[in-house]
Amino acid sequence: MTGNTYRRILLDKKAEFLEALGNNRQELAESDYRxxxxxxxxAHDEFVLLRVNQSLYSQxxxxxxxxxxxxxxxxxxCLACGTxxxxxRLExxxxxxxxxxxxxxxxxxPFAETARIGEEVSL
Ligand SMILES: [Zn+2]
Structure with a gap:
């Protein structure tokens, strides 16, 4: 894959995370009115959503x-050894x-690298 392909994938992911964060925020706001x-x-739902948001922000x-x-x-x-x-793995x-x-x-x-939202992989 070329740099442009990676850029497109990363921009898609960014949009996906932003959308997920937006949805969670809306749920948090609405939960006050239930x-x-x-x-x-x-309180429990809010706690869970905040935890999810934290991991979304990290990603x-x-x-x-x-x-x-x-x-x-x-x-x-690699940021550690330069190879x-x-x-x-990048795919x-x-x-x-x-x-x-x-x-x-x-x-x-602290920030496990995950392939999908909320999912941990080791590749
Ligand atoms: Zn390395």
């Missing part, structure tokens, strides 16, 4: 960082920052 609903349930940041690296011509290189990230996780070896050494890293 009259008669159990207050504990509302959105990763996508934006990847777009920056594309502009700088640094895209596709080229295999195309197969699965276009915002991958590390090669597989470095990623494995970073288990417990």
């Amino acid at each position: 009259l008669g609903a159990d207050a504990d349930k509302i 959105l940041r990763l996508v934006e960082d990847a777009l920056d690296r594309l502009e700088l011509g640094e895209y596709g290189c 080229a990230i295999p195309p197969k 699965a996780i276009p915002w991958a920052r590390f090669c597989i070896t470095c990623q494995e050494h970073m288990s417990g890293f």
Whole structure:
């Protein structure tokens, strides 16, 4: 895949994350008006949505960082050791920052790289 292909995929992902964040925000706003609903349930739902939003924001940041690296011509290189990230990994996780070896050494890293919203993969 060329840089332009990755850019298009990343821009699509960015739009997807922004839309998901927008939907969650709307749900949070509406939850205040669910009259008669159990207050504990509302609090729980809000807690879950906020947690989801946090992870969406982290992933959105990763996508934006990847777009920056594309502009700088640094895209596709491991940020830790500098080797080229295999195309197969970039196709699965276009915002991958590390090669597989470095990623494995970073288990417990705060922002797990995921291929889809809310899903963790190791490639
Ligand atoms: Zn590496």
